[in-house]
Amino acid sequence: MQVSGNESSKKRSAIKFVKLISALILAILIPLISFVVYETHSHVGEIKQLLSIGSDNGKQILGFKGQQRYLLAFQNSAEARGTGGLIGAYAIVRIDHGRISIEQSGSNIDLINRQVLPLSMPADFVKLYGNDPAMWLNSNLSPHFPNAALIWMKLWQMQGGKKLDGVMAIDPTVVSYILRTVGPIQSADGDLVTADNVVKLTLSDMYVKYETNNLERKKALVDLLTKVFAKVEASSAVQKLQIMKALLEPYKENRILFYSTNTKTQAAVAKTQLGGVLSRTAPNEYRAVVENVDGNKMDYYLDREIKIQDLSCSPDRITELTFAAKNTFSGKGSLPNYVWGRLDIDKPEGDGGSHRIKILVYGPSGSTVAFATDGTGDDLPGGVYNERGRPVFVTNVVIEPNEIARVKIAFTTYNSDYPEVVTQPLILGTKVQIGKVCK
Numbered sequence: 001m002q003v004s005g006n007e008s009s010k011k012r013s014a015i016k017f018v019k020l021i022s023a024l025i026l027a028i029l030i031p032l033i034s035f036v037v038y039e040t041h042s043h044v045g046e047i048k049q050l051l052s053i054g055s056d057n058g059k060q061i062l063g064f065k066g067q068q069r070y071l072l073a074f075q076n077s078a079e080a081r082g083t084g085g086l087i088g089a090y091a092i093v094r095i096d097h098g099r100i101s102i103e104q105s106g107s108n109i110d111l112i113n114r115q116v117l118p119l120s121m122p123a124d125f126v127k128l129y130g131n132d133p134a135m136w137l138n139s140n141l142s143p144h145f146p147n148a149a150l151i152w153m154k155l156w157q158m159q160g161g162k163k164l165d166g167v168m169a170i171d172p173t174v175v176s177y178i179l180r181t182v183g184p185i186q187s188a189d190g191d192l193v194t195a196d197n198v199v200k201l202t203l204s205d206m207y208v209k210y211e212t213n214n215l216e217r218k219k220a221l222v223d224l225l226t227k228v229f230a231k232v233e234a235s236s237a238v239q240k241l242q243i244m245k246a247l248l249e250p251y252k253e254n255r256i257l258f259y260s261t262n263t264k265t266q267a268a269v270a271k272t273q274l275g276g277v278l279s280r281t282a283p284n285e286y287r288a289v290v291e292n293v294d295g296n297k298m299d300y301y302l303d304r305e306i307k308i309q310d311l312s313c314s315p316d317r318i319t320e321l322t323f324a325a326k327n328t329f330s331g332k333g334s335l336p337n338y339v340w341g342r343l344d345i346d347k348p349e350g351d352g353g354s355h356r357i358k359i360l361v362y363g364p365s366g367s368t369v370a371f372a373t374d375g376t377g378d379d380l381p382g383g384v385y386n387e388r389g390r391p392v393f394v395t396n397v398v399i400e401p402n403e404i405a406r407v408k409i410a411f412t413t414y415n416s417d418y419p420e421v422v423t424q425p426l427i428l429g430t431k432v433q434i435g436k437v438c439k
Contacts, residue, residue: 145276
């Protein structure tokens with residue numbers, strides 16, 4: 001069959017497009033998603049955001065303007081940090097003209113900690129977090145993802161790693177969406193890993209299975225992730241498009257994050273949820289962020305709820321955020337101490353299943369903290385800090401099994417915008433309720 005020059009050109013263009021899409025999925029990025037999910041009306045807002053990144057920046061990300069090397073961080077959301085969970089495993093991903101290869105992968109045991117911050121950070125950051133983020137396990141305490149990305153890249157460079165062009169972050173929930181499309185994989189020890197069990201397997205079951213050998217657990221996790229990427233790479237073009245569509249949901253939940261060292265590209269990414277930015281200019285945005293204090297994996301059992309309502313409209317608008325965190329842990333069963341121990345009080349054998357967390361409640365830009373109370377109406381111990389021009393009230397609570405810790409933080413605001421909430425991606429989602437608001 002003879003093919004005309006025009007048809008041949010079209011065919012080459014189609015192949016090039018499929019390769020571009022494939023690379024996009026492998027990199028866990030979806031800026032071109034709107035071209036293949038036009039029927040997904042429930043995600044119109046997310047699609048518009050991703051379109052704003054633009055094809056030129058997309059080419060930069062995918063290595064069509066020069067080879068790109070990224071750190072892919074796999075966040076363990078059973079131990080909460082500002083951007084989701086601590087970094088449990090990683091891969092160094094190289095993308096060259098849409099072609100992807102994994103140069104190196106490993107667990108956090110490979111990563112070298114420092115005593116002091118590896119680079120200069122803003123004064124408000126240092127006051128709030130000190131030098132704790134010099135350790136890889138604490139490097140993403142801030143919910144502002146670019147902070148974590150900059151620290152990760154510098155720490156990687158200091159331990160002899162090659163220069164990075166950016167950072168990507170995902171979590172086990174993202175992997176579950178991928179497996180729902182490409183199908184199950186088999187773990188190194190023969191377990192069938194599916195979309196339905198991958199979160200429980202990686203964030204709960206593995207701690208039981210490898211109770212006496214944490215190093216083997218980390219190796220098993222790295223092996224699992226490597227197999228997931230291999231299966232994605234081997235999937236059909238149709239499946240890759242389906243994966244892109246599926247990834248809109250975790251994108252909406254802030255589970256897929258990206259940072260680029262290219263100034264122009266980063267400026268575009270920062271305007272989307274992909275950037276994980278704690279905005280300086282958001283008119284009426286609120287957050288409640290949890291950080292694990294006791295060094296265990298109890299955030300696997302943490303259920304959260306946020307309720308926002310206006311208490312008064314004039315002369316000042318006072319908006320109250322109520323944050324409730326429930327410890328759903330019902331008993332240790334066969335779980336090892338590593339999961340439920342309390343290292344903050346030197347009780348690795350646990351303390352009855354209690355869980356200590358730090359809660360950071362962020363108000364809108366330009367607002368001030370009016371008051372803070374606990375669930376009984378008493379003054380809440382803690383302090384007011386600032387991060388990126390946003391007031392943040394910080395407190396610590398201990399939650400017993402099947403009990404709820406509740407905090408109420410009121411902010412005096414100076415705008416009439418409808419309140420918005422940005423949620424932190426952990427295992428259990430955050431229920432959000434908007435009550436009475438000023439008109």
